[in-house]
Amino acid sequence: MTTLSFTKTSRFTKAPARLGKAGTAAAVVVAIAVFAAIFGPWLAPGNPDLPDLQIAWVGPAAGHLLGFDFEGRDVLSRLLAGAQSAMLGPLAVVVLAMAGGTAFALISAWRRGATDAVISSGMDVLFAFPGILLAVLAATVFGAGLVAAAVALSIAYLPYVARVLRAAALKERNQPYVQALEVQGASVPRICLTHILPNMSRMIVAQATVLFGYAMVDLAAISFLGLGVQPPAANWGVMISENEPGILQGYPLPALAAAACVVFVVIAVNVLGERLLEGEGHR
Amino acid sequence: MLIGSLLVASFAIFGALYLAPGSALAALSGGRALPPASVAILDQRYHLNAPFFVQYWYWLDNALHGNLGISITLRENVSTLIGSRIWTTAGLVLYASVIICVIGIGLGVIAGLRPGWLDTSALVTTAVTAAIPAFVASIVLILLFAVKLGWFPALAAGTGGGFAGDLRTFTLPAIALALSSLAIVARVTRAAIREESDREHVQTAISRGIPPRQVIQRHILRNAAIPITTVSAITVASLTAVSAVVETAFSMNGLGAYLVQAAQSKDLAVVQGISLVLVAAFVLVNLFADLLYAVLDPRVKLGAKAS
Numbered sequence: 001m002t003t004l005s006f007t008k009t010s011r012f013t014k015a016p017a018r019l020g021k022a023g024t025a026a027a028v029v030v031a032i033a034v035f036a037a038i039f040g041p042w043l044a045p046g047n048p049d050l051p052d053l054q055i056a057w058v059g060p061a062a063g064h065l066l067g068f069d070f071e072g073r074d075v076l077s078r079l080l081a082g083a084q085s086a087m088l089g090p091l092a093v094v095v096l097a098m099a100g101g102t103a104f105a106l107i108s109a110w111r112r113g114a115t116d117a118v119i120s121s122g123m124d125v126l127f128a129f130p131g132i133l134l135a136v137l138a139a140t141v142f143g144a145g146l147v148a149a150a151v152a153l154s155i156a157y158l159p160y161v162a163r164v165l166r167a168a169a170l171k172e173r174n175q176p177y178v179q180a181l182e183v184q185g186a187s188v189p190r191i192c193l194t195h196i197l198p199n200m201s202r203m204i205v206a207q208a209t210v211l212f213g214y215a216m217v218d219l220a221a222i223s224f225l226g227l228g229v230q231p232p233a234a235n236w237g238v239m240i241s242e243n244e245p246g247i248l249q250g251y252p253l254p255a256l257a258a259a260a261c262v263v264f265v266v267i268a269v270n271v272l273g274e275r276l277l278e279g280e281g282h283r
Numbered sequence: 284m285l286i287g288s289l290l291v292a293s294f295a296i297f298g299a300l301y302l303a304p305g306s307a308l309a310a311l312s313g314g315r316a317l318p319p320a321s322v323a324i325l326d327q328r329y330h331l332n333a334p335f336f337v338q339y340w341y342w343l344d345n346a347l348h349g350n351l352g353i354s355i356t357l358r359e360n361v362s363t364l365i366g367s368r369i370w371t372t373a374g375l376v377l378y379a380s381v382i383i384c385v386i387g388i389g390l391g392v393i394a395g396l397r398p399g400w401l402d403t404s405a406l407v408t409t410a411v412t413a414a415i416p417a418f419v420a421s422i423v424l425i426l427l428f429a430v431k432l433g434w435f436p437a438l439a440a441g442t443g444g445g446f447a448g449d450l451r452t453f454t455l456p457a458i459a460l461a462l463s464s465l466a467i468v469a470r471v472t473r474a475a476i477r478e479e480s481d482r483e484h485v486q487t488a489i490s491r492g493i494p495p496r497q498v499i500q501r502h503i504l505r506n507a508a509i510p511i512t513t514v515s516a517i518t519v520a521s522l523t524a525v526s527a528v529v530e531t532a533f534s535m536n537g538l539g540a541y542l543v544q545a546a547q548s549k550d551l552a553v554v555q556g557i558s559l560v561l562v563a564a565f566v567l568v569n570l571f572a573d574l575l576y577a578v579l580d581p582r583v584k585l586g587a588k589a590s
Contacts, residue, residue, distance in 0.1 A: 125295075128288055128565050128566055128569075129295075129562065130521050130523070133524045133558060133561055136542055136543060136546045136558075137296070137300070140545075140546040140551065140554045141303040213414065217414075221525075224418045224532075225543045240422065241418075248430060248437055252422075255422055256423075259423070263419055266414040267410070271410075
């Protein structure tokens with residue numbers, strides 16, 4: 001819920017966001033995930049892609065903390081190797097959706113009138129396409145893969161980003177300082193990019209954080225459906241789907257370990273996003 | 284507005300798949316070389332040589348008359364194929380929606396009205412469950428209640444047993460589908476109830492000695508109903524797409540799982556048909572929510588935007 005009273009924010013008077021205990025824990029989880037995404041392949045104790053059917057479904061053993069998957073590959077190594085696509089995919093979605101959404105929001109807020117109406121109704125139509133449906137359509141047209149899925153998701157998230165940021169941009173648009181700049185003859189792109197955008201930056205970061213969690217879940221779901229990252233590549237969503245038979249056969253650990261990675265990172269990102277939104281004066 | 288967005292959506296669906304690489308003729312013939320006479324017949328039957336907009340018009344006209352084309356993998360009418368699967372998905376989504384509305388809103392109302400340990404534990408639980416994706420919920424539920432405890436079947440394919448049997452097979456998938464949305468609905472409901480309880484008219488009503496029951500029903504719930512309707516509608520509408528994940532995890536023979544198979548085998552007519560049905564369902568749920576706004580709040584006029 002929005003309230004009428006909002007404080008004027010400038011870059012210099014903001015209090016730093018307080019993380020608290022839960023926020024600190026969340027930051028640690030995210031840091032570990034990022035570290036694994038960057039250095040995962042080097043940290044992996046075994047070869048994540050080397051199958052050995054003789055040890056399929058074998059449980060945890062010395063040097064193999066999480067045991068072996070349905071093809072006898074080391075689960076921990078695959079989790080570490082899979083962190084890269086599991087984290088990079090959502091990052092790409094967030095960057096694309098935020099860039100597009102911010103651009104539409106700024107144009108809508110600046111031009112208002114007909115331009116705003118056209119953009120807003122375009123976004124309303126996009127609303128009717130859930131992310132997963134758009135990703136399935138993209139997979140049909142361009143073939144299954146992470147790139148098609150990420151582009152489809154970033155388009156599906158556009159209306160959500162654009163709507164929230166449009167409201168924020170409109171607030172800034174009506175501030176006296178913008179009128180002052182206009183009177184002084186500053187160019188429109190200059191006002192938007194060097195004055196309005198920085199004032200929306202906290203909102204943008206908070207939105208991006210929340211979006212990252214959604215993107216991670218949806219991308220993992222798409223890979224789970226077989227339309228995202230393609231096996232035998234290591235990816236958390238792929239690992240859940242390829243090890244799903246183990247659930248019924250009594251070897252749930254590989255699928256559960258991958259699922260736990262997704263859930264932990266998503267919870268951590270959500271907690272961070274909530275803290276940032278609180279810092280922005282929401283709720 | 285609704286018809287308009289449905290029309291634009293149908294255009295987008297048709298246009299996107301029109302751009303798909305590979306000629307429509309090759310898709311129809313299954314890649315075999317055809318004699319020129321057959322090619323001519325196919326060209327004529329499917330208007331393959333007509334311009335894009337004409338093709339779109341034929342497709343839309345046929346779709347409105349219930350003819351969505353022919354599946355190239357199963358050689359059957361897409362409408363028939365959808366018709367035989369739609370009830371699985373509809374039942375699943377309906378079951379999940381009931382769970383979301385009853386438990387989600389119920390939990391949110393209780394947590395909102397009674398601050399204390401119940402509220403705190405509801406907040407923590409929903410924060411965690413909101414982050415559990417449907418496919419994770421599916422495998423955990425299968426593991427716990429189907430494999431370990433054996434209360435429900437693990438795979439929902441053809442168990443029979445009439446309505447009671449259906450209810451049993453659909454329970455785990457419906458819970459998996461509902462879980463994260465339920466948490467979101469509960470959290471928004473709680474916040475709405477809290478906000479309304481703190482409003483001045485509610486404080487006035489309490490101080491004037493109006494019985495708590497009446498205050499809750501007439502002053503808090505009635506006003507909180509609008510944001511609760513909004514979030515319920517958004518989450519329920521999004522279930523139609525997520526059902527693909529749950530149906531796949533439980534090997535159910537529904538529209539979503541079929542859509543994924545069709546995408547993998549590039550069965551364009553099926554992908555177009557099911558996408559159209561899912562988008563239409565999404566728009567219908569939102570229409571229903573708009574009607575509900577008008578009932579809940581007489582100030583909202585139909586056709587105007589409730590925000």
